[in-house]
Amino acid sequence: xxxxxxxxxxxxxRFAIWKIEETADExxxxxxxxxxxxxxxxxxxxxxxxxxxLGTRVLLRTMLDTPGYIDCPSDExxxxxxxxxxxxxxxxxxxxxxxxMLSTIYEVGIDMELVRPKIQVIAxxxxxxxxxxxxxxxxxxxxxxxxxxTAKEAVYKLQGKKGVSFKDHIYIxxxxxxxxxxxxxxxxxxxxxxxxxxxxxxxxxDFLLGYVMG
Numbered sequence: 001x002x003x004x005x006x007x008x009x010x011x012x013x014r015f016a017i018w019k020i021e022e023t024a025d026e027x028x029x030x031x032x033x034x035x036x037x038x039x040x041x042x043x044x045x046x047x048x049x050x051x052x053x054l055g056t057r058v059l060l061r062t063m064l065d066t067p068g069y070i071d072c073p074s075d076e077x078x079x080x081x082x083x084x085x086x087x088x089x090x091x092x093x094x095x096x097x098x099x100x101m102l103s104t105i106y107e108v109g110i111d112m113e114l115v116r117p118k119i120q121v122i123a124x125x126x127x128x129x130x131x132x133x134x135x136x137x138x139x140x141x142x143x144x145x146x147x148x149x150t151a152k153e154a155v156y157k158l159q160g161k162k163g164v165s166f167k168d169h170i171y172i173x174x175x176x177x178x179x180x181x182x183x184x185x186x187x188x189x190x191x192x193x194x195x196x197x198x199x200x201x202x203x204x205x206d207f208l209l210g211y212v213m214g
Contacts, residue, residue: 003062004097005204013213015101015110017204018059020051027054030061032069055098056091063102079160090157094207106213109158111150113208119145126152126166134174143208144177147184150210151199155186158197158212164190179203186212 005017020027024046031054033041044050060070064085071083080091092099092112101110113119123132123145135144152166164170169190175182181202188195199212 003059009213012105013101013103013108014063015099015108015211016059016063017112018055018062018098018100020055020096020098022051022055022058024050024054027051027058030058034069034071036073052093052098056093056100059098059100060089060091060102063100075160077160077162079157090154090211092157097207099209101211101213103213107158107160108211108213109154109156110209110211111153111157112204113146113150113153115142115146115203115206115208117142119149128167128171131172136177140177140179143179143203146208147175147177147201147210148172150201150208151184151186151212154199154210154212155188155197158214159188159190159193159195161190161192164188164192 002018003016004019008014041050044053057072060072064070072080074080080089082089086104087102088107090101090108090110092110094112094114097112099110099112101108119142127148135141151172152170155170156164169188171187173185175184183198183200186197186199197212197214199210201208201210
């Protein structure tokens, strides 16, 4: 299907969502890949992981609107970056959707998750007891937890370093979930960086998005 959502946050920063309905060959036909990228694809299992990887790259090409080669490796921490464009980037995917966020000024982070009650089972693994105590179990509890997860994931991607714990290093301030979207405050108190970020969230169909810049 292609591009299904585009949002310009400011003149320097934007994100978009691509619905992956193409085959791997159809996505490949829209890309120019280097030898290392083709080797990486060969190591992936032929299936969703391949489609997700290709989908994020086709979305990047669409957002950058260029016929040229896009060199997009990952650093030693697994954070993707652009070699031959000035943009900072963050990538995400969930099921048949790929998301990408770009900025020429800010570091960015984006996460996209399907809204499922399963998140309640693992809440204790990424939330401190005091964070959980601020939520309202009788009011869209799954959405509240996913808002916290996507916020922490987005901040994690923005800071870009391994060794940062969702539970121990990223704290979410008390908030009231707004179905129409809003923002929450996330405090990063990690081994490499200490900062506070407003993280924005919104629904996209059956999915929840969290994104941050800073």
